[in-house]
Amino acid sequence: QQQVKQSPQSLIVQKGGISIINCAYENTAFDYFPWYQQFPGKGPALLIAIRPDVSEKKEGRFTISFNKSAKQFSLHIMDSQPGDSATYFCAASKAAGNKLTFGGGTRVLVKP
Protein backbone atom coordinates (compact mmCIF):
# COMPACT_ATOMS: atom_id res chain seq x y z
CA GLN A 1 0.00 0.00 0.00
CA GLN A 2 2.89 2.36 0.57
CA GLN A 3 4.90 1.60 -2.56
CA VAL A 4 5.87 4.03 -5.26
CA LYS A 5 7.28 2.42 -8.38
CA GLN A 6 9.55 4.42 -10.67
CA SER A 7 10.77 3.72 -14.19
CA PRO A 8 13.09 3.58 -16.00
CA GLN A 9 16.05 2.95 -13.69
CA SER A 10 18.33 4.80 -16.07
CA LEU A 11 17.95 7.01 -19.08
CA ILE A 12 20.31 8.41 -21.69
CA VAL A 13 19.14 11.38 -23.73
CA GLN A 14 20.83 13.67 -26.20
CA LYS A 15 21.22 17.35 -25.42
CA GLY A 16 18.04 19.13 -26.40
CA GLY A 17 15.93 16.00 -26.11
CA ILE A 18 13.08 15.19 -23.72
CA SER A 19 13.62 13.07 -20.62
CA ILE A 20 10.51 11.26 -19.37
CA ILE A 21 10.33 9.50 -16.00
CA ASN A 22 7.25 7.67 -14.81
CA CYS A 23 5.94 6.80 -11.37
CA ALA A 24 2.97 4.76 -10.17
CA TYR A 25 1.54 4.59 -6.69
CA GLU A 26 -0.87 2.34 -4.86
CA ASN A 27 -2.12 4.27 -1.88
CA THR A 28 -5.09 6.42 -2.89
CA ALA A 29 -4.63 8.46 0.28
CA PHE A 30 -1.50 10.07 -1.19
CA ASP A 31 -2.23 13.66 -2.10
CA TYR A 32 1.15 15.32 -2.57
CA PHE A 33 3.64 14.27 -5.24
CA PRO A 34 7.07 15.95 -5.36
CA TRP A 35 10.07 15.28 -7.56
CA TYR A 36 13.61 15.58 -6.25
CA GLN A 37 16.91 15.95 -8.10
CA GLN A 38 20.06 14.53 -6.55
CA PHE A 39 23.65 15.01 -7.67
CA PRO A 40 26.36 12.59 -6.49
CA GLY A 41 27.40 13.27 -2.93
CA LYS A 42 24.62 15.80 -2.37
CA GLY A 43 21.24 15.80 -0.72
CA PRO A 44 18.02 15.65 -2.75
CA ALA A 45 16.77 19.03 -3.93
CA LEU A 46 13.06 19.72 -4.36
CA LEU A 47 12.41 20.30 -8.05
CA ILE A 48 8.66 20.53 -8.56
CA ALA A 49 5.54 19.15 -6.87
CA ILE A 50 1.89 18.60 -7.69
CA ARG A 51 -1.37 17.85 -5.91
CA PRO A 52 -4.07 15.64 -7.46
CA ASP A 53 -6.51 18.50 -8.08
CA VAL A 54 -4.50 19.50 -11.16
CA SER A 55 -3.44 17.33 -14.10
CA GLU A 56 -0.32 19.22 -15.08
CA LYS A 57 2.16 21.66 -13.61
CA LYS A 58 5.00 23.34 -15.43
CA GLU A 59 8.01 25.18 -14.05
CA GLY A 60 10.55 26.21 -16.64
CA ARG A 61 11.74 23.14 -18.50
CA PHE A 62 10.19 20.75 -15.96
CA THR A 63 6.60 19.51 -16.24
CA ILE A 64 4.66 17.09 -14.05
CA SER A 65 1.74 15.24 -15.59
CA PHE A 66 -0.71 13.58 -13.20
CA ASN A 67 -3.31 10.89 -13.94
CA LYS A 68 -5.38 10.32 -10.84
CA SER A 69 -7.52 7.48 -12.24
CA ALA A 70 -4.44 5.54 -13.31
CA LYS A 71 -2.55 6.47 -10.14
CA GLN A 72 0.41 7.57 -12.22
CA PHE A 73 2.48 10.70 -12.56
CA SER A 74 5.45 11.62 -14.68
CA LEU A 75 8.24 14.15 -14.99
CA HIS A 76 9.15 15.61 -18.35
CA ILE A 77 12.42 17.48 -18.75
CA MET A 78 12.27 19.51 -21.95
CA ASP A 79 15.38 20.64 -23.84
CA SER A 80 17.56 18.44 -21.62
CA GLN A 81 21.01 19.84 -20.83
CA PRO A 82 24.21 18.12 -19.63
CA GLY A 83 23.74 19.91 -16.31
CA ASP A 84 20.49 17.98 -15.85
CA SER A 85 22.51 14.76 -15.52
CA ALA A 86 21.51 13.55 -12.07
CA THR A 87 19.34 11.03 -10.28
CA TYR A 88 15.67 11.93 -10.08
CA PHE A 89 13.31 10.63 -7.42
CA CYS A 90 9.56 10.79 -7.37
CA ALA A 91 7.83 10.69 -4.00
CA ALA A 92 4.38 10.73 -2.48
CA SER A 93 2.86 11.58 0.86
CA LYS A 94 -0.37 12.14 2.69
CA ALA A 95 -0.79 15.64 4.04
CA ALA A 96 -1.74 14.27 7.40
CA GLY A 97 1.09 11.76 7.58
CA ASN A 98 3.84 13.86 6.08
CA LYS A 99 6.47 11.16 5.59
CA LEU A 100 7.61 10.87 1.99
CA THR A 101 7.57 7.50 0.23
CA PHE A 102 10.18 7.55 -2.51
CA GLY A 103 10.49 5.74 -5.81
CA GLY A 104 13.70 3.87 -6.55
CA GLY A 105 15.22 6.68 -8.62
CA THR A 106 16.14 7.25 -12.27
CA ARG A 107 19.68 8.04 -13.27
CA VAL A 108 19.57 10.48 -16.18
CA LEU A 109 22.57 11.10 -18.40
CA VAL A 110 22.36 13.90 -20.94
CA LYS A 111 24.94 13.54 -23.69
CA PRO A 112 26.29 16.73 -25.27
Place this chain on the structure above:
Amino acid sequence: NAGVMQNPRHLVRRRGQEARLRCSPMKGHSHVYWYRQLPEEGLKFMVYLQKENIIDESGMPKERFSAEFPKEGPSILRIQQVVRGDSAAYFCASSPLSGGLLNEQYFGPGTRLTVT
Protein backbone atom coordinates in the same frame (compact mmCIF):
# COMPACT_ATOMS: atom_id res chain seq x y z
CA ASN B 1 18.55 31.83 5.11
CA ALA B 2 20.85 28.89 5.70
CA GLY B 3 19.66 25.52 4.54
CA VAL B 4 19.41 22.32 6.51
CA MET B 5 22.73 21.62 8.22
CA GLN B 6 24.02 18.17 8.97
CA ASN B 7 27.19 17.09 10.67
CA PRO B 8 29.42 15.36 10.40
CA ARG B 9 29.39 14.96 6.62
CA HIS B 10 31.37 11.76 6.85
CA LEU B 11 31.60 9.41 9.80
CA VAL B 12 33.62 6.24 10.13
CA ARG B 13 32.86 3.86 12.97
CA ARG B 14 34.05 0.40 13.85
CA ARG B 15 31.54 -2.35 14.47
CA GLY B 16 30.08 -2.04 17.95
CA GLN B 17 30.69 1.71 18.33
CA GLU B 18 28.05 4.39 18.54
CA ALA B 19 27.23 6.88 15.79
CA ARG B 20 25.62 10.24 16.51
CA LEU B 21 24.31 12.24 13.58
CA ARG B 22 23.18 15.84 13.97
CA CYS B 23 20.69 17.91 12.03
CA SER B 24 19.82 21.58 12.35
CA PRO B 25 16.65 22.44 10.43
CA MET B 26 16.17 25.54 8.33
CA LYS B 27 15.35 28.66 10.28
CA GLY B 28 11.68 28.75 11.10
CA HIS B 29 11.19 25.02 10.53
CA SER B 30 10.07 22.95 13.48
CA HIS B 31 9.51 19.60 11.76
CA VAL B 32 12.39 17.23 11.12
CA TYR B 33 12.48 13.98 9.17
CA TRP B 34 15.27 11.42 8.91
CA TYR B 35 15.74 9.21 5.87
CA ARG B 36 18.29 6.54 5.04
CA GLN B 37 19.71 5.89 1.58
CA LEU B 38 21.53 2.66 0.92
CA PRO B 39 23.98 2.61 -2.02
CA GLU B 40 22.19 2.70 -5.38
CA GLU B 41 18.77 2.80 -3.69
CA GLY B 42 16.05 5.31 -2.96
CA LEU B 43 15.47 7.03 0.32
CA LYS B 44 13.60 5.27 3.10
CA PHE B 45 11.74 7.15 5.81
CA MET B 46 12.94 6.53 9.33
CA VAL B 47 11.40 9.00 11.78
CA TYR B 48 9.47 12.28 11.97
CA LEU B 49 9.95 14.60 14.91
CA GLN B 50 8.74 17.93 16.18
CA LYS B 51 10.35 19.76 19.05
CA GLU B 52 10.44 17.36 22.02
CA ASN B 53 8.08 14.92 20.32
CA ILE B 54 8.39 11.86 18.11
CA ILE B 55 5.45 11.97 15.74
CA ASP B 56 6.09 8.91 13.57
CA GLU B 57 8.85 6.36 14.05
CA SER B 58 7.36 3.66 11.86
CA GLY B 59 10.52 3.44 9.73
CA MET B 60 12.98 3.10 12.59
CA PRO B 61 14.57 -0.28 13.26
CA LYS B 62 13.28 -1.59 16.58
CA GLU B 63 16.70 -1.93 18.14
CA ARG B 64 19.83 0.22 18.34
CA PHE B 65 18.31 3.29 16.66
CA SER B 66 16.88 6.31 18.45
CA ALA B 67 16.13 9.92 17.58
CA GLU B 68 15.41 13.10 19.46
CA PHE B 69 14.71 16.72 18.74
CA PRO B 70 15.17 18.67 21.98
CA LYS B 71 13.73 22.05 22.76
CA GLU B 72 17.16 23.57 22.24
CA GLY B 73 19.76 22.32 19.81
CA PRO B 74 19.82 20.05 16.81
CA SER B 75 17.98 16.83 16.15
CA ILE B 76 20.10 13.76 16.89
CA LEU B 77 19.92 10.35 15.24
CA ARG B 78 21.77 7.84 17.38
CA ILE B 79 22.85 4.39 16.30
CA GLN B 80 24.22 2.14 19.00
CA GLN B 81 26.49 -0.85 18.40
CA VAL B 82 26.77 -0.18 14.68
CA VAL B 83 27.01 -3.05 12.22
CA ARG B 84 28.23 -3.05 8.62
CA GLY B 85 24.66 -3.01 7.35
CA ASP B 86 24.23 0.45 8.90
CA SER B 87 26.64 1.88 6.31
CA ALA B 88 24.54 4.33 4.33
CA ALA B 89 23.85 7.99 3.73
CA TYR B 90 21.55 9.48 6.35
CA PHE B 91 19.59 12.53 5.29
CA CYS B 92 17.69 14.97 7.40
CA ALA B 93 14.89 17.09 5.98
CA SER B 94 12.92 19.91 7.53
CA SER B 95 9.53 21.39 6.85
CA PRO B 96 7.72 24.44 8.16
CA LEU B 97 4.25 22.91 8.09
CA SER B 98 2.43 19.82 9.20
CA GLY B 99 -0.87 18.52 7.94
CA GLY B 100 -1.25 21.40 5.54
CA LEU B 101 -1.81 21.47 1.81
CA LEU B 102 1.89 21.30 1.08
CA ASN B 103 4.49 19.07 2.59
CA GLU B 104 7.63 20.67 1.21
CA GLN B 105 10.60 19.00 2.75
CA TYR B 106 14.07 20.45 2.27
CA PHE B 107 17.00 18.11 2.61
CA GLY B 108 20.43 18.56 4.09
CA PRO B 109 23.66 17.33 2.48
CA GLY B 110 23.59 14.08 4.41
CA THR B 111 25.96 12.18 6.67
CA ARG B 112 27.73 9.28 5.04
CA LEU B 113 28.29 6.60 7.65
CA THR B 114 30.85 3.91 6.99
CA VAL B 115 31.12 1.00 9.40
CA THR B 116 34.39 -0.90 9.23
